[in-house]
């Protein structure tokens with residue numbers, strides 16, 4: 001070690017921020033849940049209202065979904081022990097791909113092991129040397145990471161101001177007309193819950209010859225006909241080339257997918273590194289999605305209840321004077337605008353029995369620090385009332401409202 005002049009690990013030894021926040025008693029990350037019923041979870045022997053999960057329809061604790069997973073384990077075991085490409089494909093993968101393609105009204109579907117890996121499989125596989133990936137500045141971190149992978153193969157990565165179609169057009173004008181282009185946006189932005197301006201985005205993509213990839217992680221089961229997401233919400237399913245998503249939110253499981261036309265999905269299937277060199281989604285995960293998909297189709301009232309619940313909290317917090325990010329989806333983000341106050345607020349809510357997410361740097365820009373809440377179809381009115389009243393009490397105490 002004495003011969004090392006510049007130790008690679010120095011940054012780790014010098015990293016003290018997490019310990020400093022822990023010492024202040026307001027560390028909001030990695031808290032282990034001991035037990036969960038969905039809307040209510042146990043931490044350290046205490047029951048808390050979960051107001052920060054993406055389990056939008058509450059399906060992670062649905063008995064039918066759990067039974068489907070258990071039955072799949074009995075039939076196929078706990079792992080496929082290999083990639084889809086080689087020995088890791090079971091009947092359930094094909095069945096789910098068929099059903100999702102049908103549900104999203106696209107020719108083909110391809111499953112990945114996580115939503116994160118889906119972006120990594122689609123973007124660098126499609127966008128190559130001399131081609132352009134064009135991202136909204138507020139896109140999910142996984143899409144940014146995937147775009148940087150494309151840069152590694154000499155593609156160009158450009159960004160436009162958040163949901164600004166004027167800025168997207170400005171960017172498109174700077175790109176050679178004959179270059180391949182992929183515009184990538186979240187359907188529902190994960191920090192704010194805001195919906196993309198899809199009608200204008202589709203017009204611009206058409207005018208400038210770009211393809212579109214939409215990440216609908218937070219839209220499926222929330223907006224669109226029967227919860228089919230953002231393209232369906234705007235009646236533009238045929239105009240969006242590729243739609244990807246995750247199973248870790250509405251579908252109550254783990255994994256990701258992309259849907260689109262046959263040739264494009266087939267190309268991704270035979271070339272995507274994150275698919276070919278990673279083990280396939282477990283049978284238990286896939287079976288849970290199949291069960292959740294059936295529930296989503298048969299019980300659209302769950303979606304209605306989710307929106308009613310979220311609107312109830314949104315209206316309650318707005319009436320109390322909180323500054324909210326623009327959203328009509330299942331996410332309600334409360335802007336606090338100061339890092340320390342956000343952490344303090346988070347801790348007071350936690351102590352009062354309400355679990356939310358603290359969004360601080362680098363997740364958000366300075367001045368946009370926020371408490372992000374999200375709701376489930378299975379929250380009861382008393383849960384929602386507690387969330388509103390604890391927010392209001394603490395907000396007044398800390399001078400936020």
Ligand SMILES: Cc1ncc(COP(=O)(O)O)c(C=O)c1O
Pocket residue numbers: 114115116117140142186190215217218246247248254255256
């Ligand atoms: C917009 C978006 N894309 C992708 C992902 C990643 O999905 P997964 O959790 O399946 O890796 C998330 C999850 O937070 C997300 O919000």
